[in-house]
Amino acid sequence: MSERITSWHSNPSVPAFTPPPGAVDAHCHIFGPMAEFPFSAKSKYLPEDAGPDMLFALRDRLGFARNVIVQASCHGTDNAATLNGIAKSNGKARGVAVVDPAISAEELAALDAGGMRGVRFNFLKRLVDDAPKDKFLDVAGRLPEGWHVVIYFEADILEEMRDFVAAIPVPVVIDHMGRPDVSQGPDGPDMRAFRSLLDSRDDIWTKVTCPDRLDAAGPPYADFVRSVAPLVADYADRVLWGTDWPHPNQQDILPDDGKLVDVIPQIAPIEELQRKLLVDNPMRLYWPEEAA
Numbered sequence: 001m002s003e004r005i006t007s008w009h010s011n012p013s014v015p016a017f018t019p020p021p022g023a024v025d026a027h028c029h030i031f032g033p034m035a036e037f038p039f040s041a042k043s044k045y046l047p048e049d050a051g052p053d054m055l056f057a058l059r060d061r062l063g064f065a066r067n068v069i070v071q072a073s074c075h076g077t078d079n080a081a082t083l084n085g086i087a088k089s090n091g092k093a094r095g096v097a098v099v100d101p102a103i104s105a106e107e108l109a110a111l112d113a114g115g116m117r118g119v120r121f122n123f124l125k126r127l128v129d130d131a132p133k134d135k136f137l138d139v140a141g142r143l144p145e146g147w148h149v150v151i152y153f154e155a156d157i158l159e160e161m162r163d164f165v166a167a168i169p170v171p172v173v174i175d176h177m178g179r180p181d182v183s184q185g186p187d188g189p190d191m192r193a194f195r196s197l198l199d200s201r202d203d204i205w206t207k208v209t210c211p212d213r214l215d216a217a218g219p220p221y222a223d224f225v226r227s228v229a230p231l232v233a234d235y236a237d238r239v240l241w242g243t244d245w246p247h248p249n250q251q252d253i254l255p256d257d258g259k260l261v262d263v264i265p266q267i268a269p270i271e272e273l274q275r276k277l278l279v280d281n282p283m284r285l286y287w288p289e290e291a292a
């Protein structure tokens, strides 16, 4: 792997939708800068730099106040780039780490002090070489107070994930709704299976994110909207939203972040839902000491 790729839009539109004050972009990443924070030798992609300054400029352009920075697989289990982003945010960012399952209590405490509030388990074979459930469960039982687990998997392995999810001793956040086929609609088999997973515990949250990954038709993402709006209405206290900037592996699409923000009022059509999705819910999970 030698050629570095750009997966984000160079000039995203300013959204028509204005997020409520204090809105949190609860799923985004930082790449590098590589000279300071080299990528993992095991990374499946080699991106151009997309550092904290770029992320905070986008945050301001889109009308958001805070970020939750999720360690991307290109940085492996070295969380330094993500911690650097959090440190530079003036308290306006927190993070989700990816860790070696053998991590010590001291190292976990250092991540907590650096602003991490969760750990991510990635099950996508195109992104990681292995996903050892037994070791993940061991770490999940040793997390600092107040942390949660973020899980990333695709719909084809949802059934295999049920026992694992049930065994996690802290709240669970599922990335991108476990990537359902949104062309099936809100009552299709993928959404039904995902709802039954959400119903299995009252502390499973999900990110209603990534229309660009889930709806090949592109903006205005009609299939995504019709499949996801009922989920936001029915699980209003357990949904989170994020841009997914800098959109790892989306170099063929280059999603326009402004257009992604404009999906929000379609999946959360009333102000109360928008406030829960963008402010109340992420604040409860990531800044509980400040939450209303």
Ligand SMILES: O=C(O)/C=C(\CC(=O)C(=O)O)C(=O)O
Binding pocket: 029, 071, 072, 073, 074, 122, 127, 152, 175, 244, 247, 248, 249
């Ligand atoms: O950013 C996402 O949520 C999705 C990703 C990238 C990713 O998860 C990672 O690199 O860790 C993907 O589907 O390629």
